[in-house]
Amino acid sequence: MFRRAAAGVRGGVERTFIALKPDGTQRGLLGDVIKRFEQKGYKLVAIKAIVPSRALAEKHYEDLKTRPFFKGLVSYMTSGAAPVIAMVWEGKDVIRQGRRLIGATNPLEAQPGTIRGDYCISVGRNIIHGSDSFESAEKEISLWFGKSEVYDWQYGNAEWLYADN
Numbered sequence: 021m022f023r024r025a026a027a028g029v030r031g032g033v034e035r036t037f038i039a040l041k042p043d044g045t046q047r048g049l050l051g052d053v054i055k056r057f058e059q060k061g062y063k064l065v066a067i068k069a070i071v072p073s074r075a076l077a078e079k080h081y082e083d084l085k086t087r088p089f090f091k092g093l094v095s096y097m098t099s100g101a102a103p104v105i106a107m108v109w110e111g112k113d114v115i116r117q118g119r120r121l122i123g124a125t126n127p128l129e130a131q132p133g134t135i136r137g138d139y140c141i142s143v144g145r146n147i148i149h150g151s152d153s154f155e156s157a158e159k160e161i162s163l164w165f166g167k168s169e170v171y172d173w174q175y176g177n178a179e180w181l182y183a184d185n
């Protein structure tokens with residue numbers, strides 16, 4: 021049977037990994053995050069609450085392992101004070117558009133109207149993560165989710181979202 025790659029089709033209908041971090045969960049921001057992605061027209065194809073192991077958090081952020089904040093970042097993600105809400109969203113250009121919905125890494129640089137621009141102040145508590153490239157999305161989706169946890173399903177109203185599909 022045909023199986024899509026984890027992140028879908030590059031430049032077409034893609035999938036991205038979005039994670040509400042423990043501060044976002046603790047502050048009750050999940051509903052608004054889901055609302056923003058749904059209202060844009062994106063489709064939720066996987067979601068779970070998870071306290072990541074240290075190994076998972078370190079693998080997720082392995083590109084940052086030499087940075088001075090790495091240890092604190094891993095402790096923040098794994099503390100268990102609240103779970104990470106891990107999600108996979110699907111749709112055209114969702115990787116790049118997801119980053120636009122989220123806003124700049126430093127919330128003080130993030131535009132009002134973006135998630136970080138509206139809800140946070142500190143780079144060390146910036147409430148949400150989104151894959152930054154097709155390669156990162158592939159890696160992150162397969163790191164956080166098993167294949168059977170990600171669903172292929174179609175919006176009944178897709179023709180009202182896309183004119184060129």
Ligand SMILES: Nc1ncnc2c1ncn2[C@@H]1O[C@H](COP(=O)(O)OP(=O)(O)OP(=O)(O)O)[C@@H](O)[C@H]1O
Pocket residue numbers: 084089093124125143144145146148149150151152
């Ligand atoms: N100077 C810093 N101090 C503390 N934490 C930081 C700092 N810079 C980055 N971080 C943390 O590391 C995460 C990853 O940093 P990165 O530069 O990859 O930004 P990003 O891609 O916007 O964030 P994310 O990968 O979480 O979506 C940031 O989201 C933030 O939680």
